[in-house]
Amino acid sequence: MKDYYAILGVSREATQEEIKKAYRRLALQHHPDRNPGDKEAEERFKEINEAYAVLSDPEKRAQYDRGLLGQPELRTEDLFDLFAQVFGFRTGRTAPRGEDLEALVEVELQDLLHGKEAEVAYARLVPCEACGGQGGKRVACPTCGGRGMVETYRQGLFGAFVSRSTCPHCKGQGHLLAEACPVCRGRGRVAREERVSVKIPPGMGEDHLLRVPGYGNLGPGGPGDLYVRLKVRPHPYLEREGADLVYRLQIGLAQAALGARVEVPGLEGPIPLEIPPGTGHGEVFELPGEGLPHPGGRGRGALRVVVELVVPKKLSPKARELLRAYAEEVGEEVAPEGFWGKLKGFFRK
Ligand SMILES: [Zn+2]
Ligand SMILES: [Zn+2]
Structure with missing residues (x-):
């Protein structure tokens, strides 16, 4: 037999109020809506509900304390019913949020120096205006009478109870489509061009996503989120390596042997650089602080100047x-x- 007190983290002398408080805290924390796809959280959620179902009922609790109670069987629907009783609202079958979307924003390498306000153009699904998002002419589902749920009375361990489940006919919608809207073809949503301004932070990486809450597709339960991915246009001279920049400096034979004063095209303008005599092909000069800002951190990366020795193909x-x-x-x-x-x-x- 499981230790229901330990599951809820309360003492054996805990009052009903303490038990309820512990349940509220744990049930919220491990609720499947909050931990989508997490099998462990789902198991925990079941255990917590099972423990609460027993300990919140003085009669069952007394039986359990004396070791006289068999393990109750809880079905997933019952878990949500219990949750709804305590919290006063239903979860687990709420109207779905719109889908999250991903969009691309292109910037210049220079834009990453100070960050940039950029406009993102993309398309998202919004309710169809022609049918008011209904998808067309609706009729109430005859199976569930429009409630989206079907109820069955069942005999359980602790007496008869009502088991509710999603109506299989209308998939919980409560209605069926009698005539599809010609504009959205019954889908209730249409694609619309959108523009949203986003702040590209300094030094942002191309592998990062900017979250713009509420700018995803619109669903019956509200909008999803938009995730903006960054694409940096190729720079004519500079390559990016994280927060560092790389410049390939071509020098001639005489420059390599005798040394030279050159200019390197930095992000903020030309940077003078002295090439010492005897510089070989592939040698690297590092200019600290001339790279990109470290994302979210302090300071900037380096500009690495890689020497490429150019041997003349034609000679006078x-x-x-x-x-x-x-x-x-x-x-x-x-x-x-x-x-x-x-x-x-x-x-x-
Ligand atoms: Zn139905
Ligand atoms: Zn429509």
């Missing part, structure tokens, strides 16, 4: 002559003049 006769002189000076063995010209026909067409 003068440049070739100078390079040959250079090669001779440092003792580098190079192909003789005209050598590649003769082989060109073999390798390159």
Whole structure:
């Protein structure tokens, strides 16, 4: 036999008021509406209701205390009935909220520096005006008489009780469609273009979603939410890596060997950078604080300058002559003049 006192977290001497209080708190916390798809919460919810069904009834409680009570059987409908008795409202079969939607907003990389107010255009389902959201001409469901519920009297462990369940004929709607509205074809909702302004926070990631409550599809139980996904348009020079930015700096042979002063296109304008003599291909210079803001945090990432050594494909006769002189000076063995010209026909067409 389960320990109903432990399930509700009350002592064996607990008053009816304390039991009810504990039940209210736990039932709300573990209610399936609040924990959709959570099997464990559902089991807990059942246990809590079972415990309350026994302990809230002085006669059953006395029997239970003396170990004379068998385990009561509660069906899902009964759980919600008990809940409704205590809370005064029904749950679990409430009118469904509209569906959540997802929309895309495109911004420039620069917009992520300070954040941006952006307008999102999307379509959502709203009640059809032609039929007032009814879907057409309605008639009351003959099976449930328009209540959406069917009731059966059942004999339970603690006496007869009424079991209610959703009407299988109208699926709980209480009505049937006699004639479909030509505008929404009986669906009761139509797609409408919407625009909503959202605040893109500084440094927002493309894997994050901005929630805009109440801007999803409209359903009988209210609207769903809109989730806005970010897309950053490609920047001509800069690539994004989280809060860091990457710039590929192309330098020539002489710049690599002799060093150079260059300008890097930062987010807020050109940044001067000194390339020291002897800089190799693939070397990285990091400019801290020149990246994007860390989302929700303090400070900014870095701008990483990756050096790409560009070897000239074509040389003027003068440049070739100078390079040959250079090669001779440092003792580098190079192909003789005209050598590649003769082989060109073999390798390159
Ligand atoms: Zn019905
Ligand atoms: Zn309609």
